[in-house]
Amino acid sequence: MREINFSSPDFDRIDLLIIAGEASGDEHSSLIVGKIKERLPKIKLAAIGGRCLEKKGAHLVYPLVDHAVVGVFEVLKNYNLFKKIFSKTISWIKKYNPEVILLVDYPGFNLRLAKELKKQGLSSKGGGEIKILQYISPQLWAWKSKRRFEMEKILDSLGVLFPFEIECYQDTKLNAFFVGHPFADRDYNSPFLYDPNGSLLMLPGSREQAVGRILPSFLQAYQILLRKFPQIKAKILVPSKKIRNLVMNLMDDFPNLKTNVEIIEKISSLKTCGAWMSSGTMSLACAFGGIPGVIAYRAHPMTYLLGKFLVKVPYLGMANILLRESPPYPEFIQGKANGKNLSFSMERILKNDQIGFEFEAISKKLVEMLKAREQEAVDWILQETMLG
Known part of the structure; x- marks a missing residue:
């Protein structure tokens, strides 16, 4: 097993420790950190997370x-690694007492x-001093809704991104607050711009297993x-060098595409005419960007069968879930996510000269739906703690 080294900060106290295990959480929480530091310049921050933080x-x-995986069977394959990371996290918290x-x-x-x-008496719920806040609710409305009763016993407060999630906790004593979605924040600038003459965009995700399964279908399409x-060019967005290397290996099976496809890591005002995307955070980012x-x-086949049995929502993409009366994105799952279907759907987009106006309206609708009402995430954190 690879060596797991937790680093020590060069300051003697930790005001706030942030734990984010996925690229989307790393990005979202980094926006909060920026605003916290504006209000509290001397705050001491540490993160078990990613490069954005x-x-x-x-x-x-x-x-x-760097170790993000998705699906029950993928987690089980990496059980010993996560067990060691978990143990190291507990030991680090004991030592530095954020x-x-x-x-x-x-x-x-x-x-x-x-x-x-x-259980170890470290958190305030266990008689200790550490305040525990959860930012971004688990998708109780999709599956495992009974988790809310466990959450009220172990968390001091919860900040949710979607207004309907507040209802999920009404039969508990957990303080849940709608703090707005970061993509709807007035200071947020979408990294995407719709341009009918722009490149096609491929967004295969941030997890190795997921990218390995879906990117070949994008390339076939x-x-x-x-x-x-x-004449149309394409760009593949990757979140890290590890994913870049994986994408380059997958591209070896499509040598005729290498002159047409650019692999990119950083984006700002990226002009695109349309995107093939996985169902994660980036699909919602595209909807906010009017793409x-x-x-x-x-x-994984077994993960899919298990999910089909347990998950209670009609769509995978959050924009489709939020706008279920008229879902903006076609979805193709498992075997239907093939080159023929994805190509045909994109062809329809490219031939629709009104599509830009349609998605501009969708973007405005989502911003209005998900912008913060009474308080933003930073306000919620400072209100629920003594940090300010």
Whole structure:
């Protein structure tokens, strides 16, 4: 097993420890860190998370985001690794005793951590001094809704991104607050711009297993599409060097596409005519950016069967769930997520000269739906703690 080294900060106290295990949580919480540091310049921040948090000024204790996986069977394959990371996290918290811990999404790890901190008497719910906040609710409305009763026993407060999630906790004593979605924040600038003359965009996700399953379908679709649109270029967005290397290996099976496809890591005002995307955070980011596209997803076969049995929502993409009366994105799952279907759906987008106006309206609708009402995430954190 690879060596797991947790680093020590160069300051003697920790005001706020942030734990984010996925790229989306790393990005969302980094926006909060930026605003907290504006209000409290001397605050001491540490993170078990990713590079976005580090860039905003948090001391990166351990790059947990690098080990993100999805699905029950993928987690089981990496059980010993996560067990060791979990143990190291507890030991680090005992040693540095942060005043507040902000758990960001990632419920399989974070809620178990909150439970253990209570058991060991470290958190305020267990008689200790550490305040435990959870930012981003687990998707109780999709599956495992009874988790809310465990959450009220181990968390001090919860900040949710979607207004309907407040209702999920009405029969508990857990203080839940709608703090707005970061993509609807007035200071948020979408990294995407719709341009009918822009490149096609491929967003295969941030987890190795998921990228390995879906990117070949995207590339097959692009290969088919080039027959009718030979001038169109494509870009593949990757979140890290590890994913970049994986994408380059997958591209070896499509040598004729290498001159047409650019792999990019950083984006700002990226002009695109449409996107093939996995069902994660980036699909919602595209909706906020007014970008038309197609959602496709391939899971481990056993994970898919289990999810089909347990999950209670009609769509995978959050924009489709929020706008279920008229879902903006076609979705293709498992075997239907093939080059032929994805190519045909994108062809329809490229031939629709009204699509830009349609998705501009969708973007405005989502911003109005998900913007903060009474308080933003930073206000909620400072209100629920003594940090301010």
